[in-house]
Amino acid sequence: MADQRIVDGVLSGDRRMMARAISMIENEDKDKHRILSALFPHTGKAYVIGITGAPGAGKSSLVDRLLSILRSRGLTVGVIAVDPTSPFTGGAILGDRIRMQEHALDKDVFIRSMGTRGSLGGLSRATKDAIQVLDASGKDVVVVETVGVGQSEVDIIKYADTTLVVLTPAGGDSVQTIKAGIMEIADVFVVNKADLPGADRTVAEINIMLDLGGATRPWRPPIVRTVTIDGSGTDEMYAAILRHSEYLKESGNLERLRKERTRRDVVDLIEYRIKSTVWEQVHGSPEFDDVVARIVSRETDPYSAALQILRQVNLDRCKE
Amino acid sequence: MADQRIVDGVLSGDRRMMARAISMIENEDKDKHRILSALFPHTGKAYVIGITGAPGAGKSSLVDRLLSILRSRGLTVGVIAVDPTSPFTGGAILGDRIRMQEHALDKDVFIRSMGTRGSLGGLSRATKDAIQVLDASGKDVVVVETVGVGQSEVDIIKYADTTLVVLTPAGGDSVQTIKAGIMEIADVFVVNKADLPGADRTVAEINIMLDLGGATRPWRPPIVRTVTIDGSGTDEMYAAILRHSEYLKESGNLERLRKERTRRDVVDLIEYRIKSTVWEQVHGSPEFDDVVARIVSRETDPYSAALQILRQVNLDRCKE
Numbered sequence: 001m002a003d004q005r006i007v008d009g010v011l012s013g014d015r016r017m018m019a020r021a022i023s024m025i026e027n028e029d030k031d032k033h034r035i036l037s038a039l040f041p042h043t044g045k046a047y048v049i050g051i052t053g054a055p056g057a058g059k060s061s062l063v064d065r066l067l068s069i070l071r072s073r074g075l076t077v078g079v080i081a082v083d084p085t086s087p088f089t090g091g092a093i094l095g096d097r098i099r100m101q102e103h104a105l106d107k108d109v110f111i112r113s114m115g116t117r118g119s120l121g122g123l124s125r126a127t128k129d130a131i132q133v134l135d136a137s138g139k140d141v142v143v144v145e146t147v148g149v150g151q152s153e154v155d156i157i158k159y160a161d162t163t164l165v166v167l168t169p170a171g172g173d174s175v176q177t178i179k180a181g182i183m184e185i186a187d188v189f190v191v192n193k194a195d196l197p198g199a200d201r202t203v204a205e206i207n208i209m210l211d212l213g214g215a216t217r218p219w220r221p222p223i224v225r226t227v228t229i230d231g232s233g234t235d236e237m238y239a240a241i242l243r244h245s246e247y248l249k250e251s252g253n254l255e256r257l258r259k260e261r262t263r264r265d266v267v268d269l270i271e272y273r274i275k276s277t278v279w280e281q282v283h284g285s286p287e288f289d290d291v292v293a294r295i296v297s298r299e300t301d302p303y304s305a306a307l308q309i310l311r312q313v314n315l316d317r318c319k320e
Numbered sequence: 321m322a323d324q325r326i327v328d329g330v331l332s333g334d335r336r337m338m339a340r341a342i343s344m345i346e347n348e349d350k351d352k353h354r355i356l357s358a359l360f361p362h363t364g365k366a367y368v369i370g371i372t373g374a375p376g377a378g379k380s381s382l383v384d385r386l387l388s389i390l391r392s393r394g395l396t397v398g399v400i401a402v403d404p405t406s407p408f409t410g411g412a413i414l415g416d417r418i419r420m421q422e423h424a425l426d427k428d429v430f431i432r433s434m435g436t437r438g439s440l441g442g443l444s445r446a447t448k449d450a451i452q453v454l455d456a457s458g459k460d461v462v463v464v465e466t467v468g469v470g471q472s473e474v475d476i477i478k479y480a481d482t483t484l485v486v487l488t489p490a491g492g493d494s495v496q497t498i499k500a501g502i503m504e505i506a507d508v509f510v511v512n513k514a515d516l517p518g519a520d521r522t523v524a525e526i527n528i529m530l531d532l533g534g535a536t537r538p539w540r541p542p543i544v545r546t547v548t549i550d551g552s553g554t555d556e557m558y559a560a561i562l563r564h565s566e567y568l569k570e571s572g573n574l575e576r577l578r579k580e581r582t583r584r585d586v587v588d589l590i591e592y593r594i595k596s597t598v599w600e601q602v603h604g605s606p607e608f609d610d611v612v613a614r615i616v617s618r619e620t621d622p623y624s625a626a627l628q629i630l631r632q633v634n635l636d637r638c639k640e
């Protein structure tokens with residue numbers, strides 16, 4: 001299909017073309033960059049909300065509730081549900097994304113799941129590109145939901161303007177999640193399942209963590225309690241997002257944040273180009289196999305071998 | 321300090337020199353590669369056991385038990401406890417690695433914690449290099465323990481010959497952990513806290529997952545139940561490790577595995593060299609800042625900008 005038709009389709013909000021563009025991104029289609037280039041001038045308008053937290057914390061239900069709130073205010077919404085499920089297990093087996101059903105027929109809501117294809121570095125980049133597609137399509141808000149425990153999920157969520165970290169009162173979950181390194185990416189803490197015993201302790205723990213770590217931070221992440229079954233607290237959650245968004249804009253941090261993100265994008269793209277150039281020339285080559293064999297037999301070492309291989313590669317091809 | 325003294329020290333098993341070498345690795349010391357090169361001919365002898373699982377699954381206690389078993393068989397052991405704790409929270413605050421105390425004075429046991437410094441990609445590489453140091457020092461077994469939930473932890477654990485995935489019967493933990501993508505890296509499943517209710521269900525769930533995904537796999541990961549408080553099941557855990565190690569050797573998979581790992585090492589080293597070369601020339605340069613500003617104002621797009629920057633870089637410097 002001609003690139004232009006996809007670009008025009010995305011820009012007019014055509015769901016089929018949006019889905020097509022995101023599939024091209026996922027499949028590392030060779031025309032991907034051309035399409036993203038063409039869409040780029042039309043991006044930068046959507047507000048991106050990230051939702052992360054441990055498995056089972058109720059992120060999907062919160063996204064459901066958030067969708068209803070955003071729609072009731074007349075805002076159009078794109079949702080990207082990132083599931084770093086292994087290719088081995090396959091997302092479908094373990095019960096899955098047949099959810100957010102009440103919004104499925106709403107033409108101003110676009111929902112897309114993305115899973116691992118190849119490396120997770122690839123997933124993070126694909127998520128970023130998919131956000132661009134939804135942004136260019138004119139969605140007012142893009143919501144990115146991801147399981148948040150390791151650094152890889154942090155990489156995905158860093159494209160959000162406002163990030164919600166969802167915790168639950170369940171056994172030691174909160175502290176452990178914080179340990180895993182998502183503390184500093186939270187703009188709003190959501191203690192979900194707040195009707196369960198231990199919610200007060202979870203809130204107290206978060207406050208202690210904030211007191212310890214954030215003395216000089218200008219934005220202290222508010223802590224909101226929610227119960228998704230009856231929706232209680234979700235309006236407060238939305239209010240907290242709005243407050244953070246206003247803070248970002250007034251402080252100039254939104255601009256700084258997006259500049260920093262742009263910088264990282266360019267860095268990623270440069271590295272990606274160079275890597276592709278190297279691997280096109282090296283992977284599967286008999287010389288490479290030979291070097292590996294000589295390392296395994298301890299005739300050479302990986303450090304010397306890496307240099308030797310590099311010397312044989314025409315790096316200037318990545319400048320074409 | 322002269323590199324040679326450190327190399328000699330590591331080779332003779334001098335704990336201070338081992339610690340020094342690992343610190344150099346963590347700090348990205350410029351002599352790091354020289355030392356690793358010199359150690360490399362003496363590596364490849366240690367058997368590497370990885371232990372991963374969700375936070376709170378009891379990995380540390382299992383490592384304790386495993387250490388006692390290995391030591392009782394006269395084997396020398398190195399332990400690397402990888403903690404991808406964020407720099408913000410700091411590992412020390414949340415109660416920590418003052419553990420495995422009974423082995424602290426045993427001269428044939430070397431225990432080292434490693435945390436995030438910079439990127440997690442860096443942590444994975446540092447862990448790999450630290451394994452090399454312990455291997456070169458003559459340790460019979462190296463145990464790598466890490467929180468296992470995301471792809472980043474999978475990256476760390478992939479340097480293990482035998483990987484234990486630790487699950488617990490606690491609320492939905494097992495299935496969720498499996499979802500997060502560590503199913504296919506398990507060589508042995510350990511259901512810890514097996515005295516808790518739900519252990520049977522956890523075992524059954526793992527079996528279902530194995531039935532679904534692994535019809536053609538020659539090694540079906542055994543499932544071992546353990547209780548670390550009284551040590552029950554830990555001998556069976558060790559027996560399962562031994563069986564897997566024998567399977568790897570007899571099937572030729574150990575050689576294949578290590579060859580594949582070598583290949584990946586060289587790949588990583590090449591990419592690292594290129595990245596360093598690019599960023600030495602680009603980061604902080606006024607040209608780069610200018611390009612970022614023009615992307616933010618939508619005058620250019622990241623894809624064109626990346627190419628433009630690349631054209632200005634002297635890539636051949638990474639061949640020096």
